[in-house]
Amino acid sequence: MTIKNDLLLKALRGEQVSRPPVWLMRQAGRYLPQYLEIKAKYGFFERVQTPELACEITLQPVDIIGVDAAIIFSDILVIPQAMGMEVLMDEGKGPLLPNVIKDEKDIDALNIQDIAQRLEYVSQAIWLTKKELNARVPLIGFAGAPFTILCYMIEGKGSKTFDKAKEFCLTRPDLASKLLSKITGATIDYLKAQVAAGADCVQVFDSWSGLLSPADFSTIALPYLKEIAEALSPLCPVILFPKGSWYALPELAATKASGIGIDWNIAPQMARQMAGTNITLQGNFDPTHLLLPPAQIKKEVQQMISAFGAQRYIANLGHGITPNVPVENARAFVEAVKEWKT
Amino acid sequence: MTIKNDLLLKALRGEQVSRPPVWLMRQAGRYLPQYLEIKAKYGFFERVQTPELACEITLQPVDIIGVDAAIIFSDILVIPQAMGMEVLMDEGKGPLLPNVIKDEKDIDALNIQDIAQRLEYVSQAIWLTKKELNARVPLIGFAGAPFTILCYMIEGKGSKTFDKAKEFCLTRPDLASKLLSKITGATIDYLKAQVAAGADCVQVFDSWSGLLSPADFSTIALPYLKEIAEALSPLCPVILFPKGSWYALPELAATKASGIGIDWNIAPQMARQMAGTNITLQGNFDPTHLLLPPAQIKKEVQQMISAFGAQRYIANLGHGITPNVPVENARAFVEAVKEWKT
Numbered sequence: 001m002t003i004k005n006d007l008l009l010k011a012l013r014g015e016q017v018s019r020p021p022v023w024l025m026r027q028a029g030r031y032l033p034q035y036l037e038i039k040a041k042y043g044f045f046e047r048v049q050t051p052e053l054a055c056e057i058t059l060q061p062v063d064i065i066g067v068d069a070a071i072i073f074s075d076i077l078v079i080p081q082a083m084g085m086e087v088l089m090d091e092g093k094g095p096l097l098p099n100v101i102k103d104e105k106d107i108d109a110l111n112i113q114d115i116a117q118r119l120e121y122v123s124q125a126i127w128l129t130k131k132e133l134n135a136r137v138p139l140i141g142f143a144g145a146p147f148t149i150l151c152y153m154i155e156g157k158g159s160k161t162f163d164k165a166k167e168f169c170l171t172r173p174d175l176a177s178k179l180l181s182k183i184t185g186a187t188i189d190y191l192k193a194q195v196a197a198g199a200d201c202v203q204v205f206d207s208w209s210g211l212l213s214p215a216d217f218s219t220i221a222l223p224y225l226k227e228i229a230e231a232l233s234p235l236c237p238v239i240l241f242p243k244g245s246w247y248a249l250p251e252l253a254a255t256k257a258s259g260i261g262i263d264w265n266i267a268p269q270m271a272r273q274m275a276g277t278n279i280t281l282q283g284n285f286d287p288t289h290l291l292l293p294p295a296q297i298k299k300e301v302q303q304m305i306s307a308f309g310a311q312r313y314i315a316n317l318g319h320g321i322t323p324n325v326p327v328e329n330a331r332a333f334v335e336a337v338k339e340w341k342t
Numbered sequence: 343m344t345i346k347n348d349l350l351l352k353a354l355r356g357e358q359v360s361r362p363p364v365w366l367m368r369q370a371g372r373y374l375p376q377y378l379e380i381k382a383k384y385g386f387f388e389r390v391q392t393p394e395l396a397c398e399i400t401l402q403p404v405d406i407i408g409v410d411a412a413i414i415f416s417d418i419l420v421i422p423q424a425m426g427m428e429v430l431m432d433e434g435k436g437p438l439l440p441n442v443i444k445d446e447k448d449i450d451a452l453n454i455q456d457i458a459q460r461l462e463y464v465s466q467a468i469w470l471t472k473k474e475l476n477a478r479v480p481l482i483g484f485a486g487a488p489f490t491i492l493c494y495m496i497e498g499k500g501s502k503t504f505d506k507a508k509e510f511c512l513t514r515p516d517l518a519s520k521l522l523s524k525i526t527g528a529t530i531d532y533l534k535a536q537v538a539a540g541a542d543c544v545q546v547f548d549s550w551s552g553l554l555s556p557a558d559f560s561t562i563a564l565p566y567l568k569e570i571a572e573a574l575s576p577l578c579p580v581i582l583f584p585k586g587s588w589y590a591l592p593e594l595a596a597t598k599a600s601g602i603g604i605d606w607n608i609a610p611q612m613a614r615q616m617a618g619t620n621i622t623l624q625g626n627f628d629p630t631h632l633l634l635p636p637a638q639i640k641k642e643v644q645q646m647i648s649a650f651g652a653q654r655y656i657a658n659l660g661h662g663i664t665p666n667v668p669v670e671n672a673r674a675f676v677e678a679v680k681e682w683k684t
Binding site for chain 2: 171215265322
């Protein structure tokens with residue numbers, strides 16, 4: 001079925017658009033009262049693992065905010081979970097993996113056989129969401145990037161600096177590359193299954209790659225992002241979002257990805273200069289600016305689009321929307337993009 | 343008295359040096375067994391406020407590690423404390439300011455009269471340390487930058503994102519600039535007193551400025567860094583270290599500062615290109631790399647110096663040394679710089 005509003009896919013393919021597409025990272029959840037109602041009734045993994053709930057949550061921002069794309073409601077930690085690690089989610093405190101990876105034996109114990117089957121609930125949620133979307137807008141699938149998943153597998157919880165994970169990568173490069181390759185294989189299978197179920201494009205979140213120096217990024221993060229982009233790009237457009245790794249824009253632009261997400265720590269003009277003109281950029285509104293009055297948000301969105309240009313660009317935030325953003329402000333952001341005129 | 347080893351001051355003045363000077367951020371404390379002995383006996387503010395203890399701690403890395411500069415043992419939060427805010431330090435968890443700034447009345451209540459007098463214990467520690475140093479190496483004074491101090495005053499504790507502080511700056515720009523100006527005035531008085539007591543140069547730590555977009559940095563952080571550099575530069579060389587704000591290198595290089603600190607998220611060549619050749623760069627070794635074997639550390643330090651060049655450069659970390667670094671590794675870092683040859 002042809003997608004009615006295919007601005008996102010056009011922008012990723014480098015085709016001419018009348019205005020940039022817009023969606024918001026973490027658009028499904030957190031700040032939406034309709035989501036909070038569901039959250040009050042069901043536990044975190046219940047929401048993630050019940051296709052009907054994940055579908056309902058995924059559709060909310062399409063209906064309420066009017067974004068140009070849906071992104072399947074899930075979590076990057078479903079991968080370590082499917083590989084056999086226990087993952088607990090304390091919604092006040094963040095994730096906890098009680099049994100972290102300590103040595104080669106732990107890596108060998110990770111099960112990557114039939115990963116897509118163990119994550120079939122995601123495929124089912126995608127299938128159901130595609131049906132309910134009824135071709136209104138494209139559906140984005142996603143996964144965490146191997147380095148970011150390793151961070152949680154080694155550290156066992158969130159961290160400002162992920163020192164233990166970095167120490168592991170630096171002092172045990174043999175084990176790190178074994179683990180990263182294993183995660184990469186599982187992630188590719190998982191993303192392929194998402195596309196098979198109906199995802200129109202996929203985004204890979206390397207949320208912690210910005211903790212790495214340019215040199216370390218090129219050995220610990222980039223090769224695996226590249227491998228995923230190569231494996232998925234024949235099937236659908238791929239967006240890579242290595243948060244904080246602005247320094248790698250030239251290398252990222254040389255992968256098979258169609259788009260690169262950027263945070264707000266780089267000026268649009270500089271990002272474009274570093275990435276070149278053959279790739280779509282996505283971002284980079286500071287979520288804190290969504291706390292400004294709607295009129296001010298609209299003004300800043302216009303400035304952002306003017307700075308990036310309307311072509312090969314996807315309007316978005318530079319990181320996930322925060323829970324304290326009023327719904328009308330999120331809507332103002334989306335409306336401002338829709339109102340954009342040269 | 344002429345300082346015997348004045349490599350640091352020469353590098354900051356842009357004079358020719360035989361090799362780059364070297365010191366380590368957070369060199370006094372944390373990883374040193376001799377510091378941990380003192381820590382076991384005295385509370386945090388007792389160590390900071392007792393000149394004899396602060397002096398002893400400051401001298402340790404000069405004697406044990408052989409760095410080319412001492413930096414006075416203190417804390418950036420002595421400024422909010424001296425302005426009248428309660429500051430608690432739970433050494434496991436970080437700082438806590440129970441009564442945060444909420445409105446204009448709270449800002450008006452901050453006392454900036456005679457700030458240097460209320461911080462006389464720092465001046466005394468500097469005076470004592472200068473005496474004990476006996477002109478072996480220069481002594482660095484320091485303070486937190488106004489934006490970073492505001493972060494703690496508004497948020498009341500550490501944070502990954504300092505959302506509340508950013509929200510305050512964005513939505514109450516009038517109050518934010520009033521508060522930032524007040525902190526700036528106090529900081530200038532405080533740094534001048536440090537120089538009067540004997541500090542040979544000063545460093546300003548903007549530990550959280552990297553949370554700001556380039557546009558926000560230029561309104562919320564830069565003007566106050568500039569003001570401090572203007573006020574202090576007639577007295578001694580000034581190093582600005584706005585962590586994560588690589589994007590502002592050209593603007594920072596245009597201030598009256600003599601040096602700019604950079605973290606490991608930017609390649610040396612790019613930092614030099616953005617900053618130009620008229621300012622000294624300081625950094626940018628990833629502290630996690632100090633967990634590698636000493637031989638590997640030495641190799642990487644050589645590469646770092648080759649990339650920066652030996653002139654207008656100060657070898658240092660890109661952030662504070664972490665508690666888990668073996669002393670011999672810190673020493674290997676310093677030795678590698680001393681062994682450097684073109």
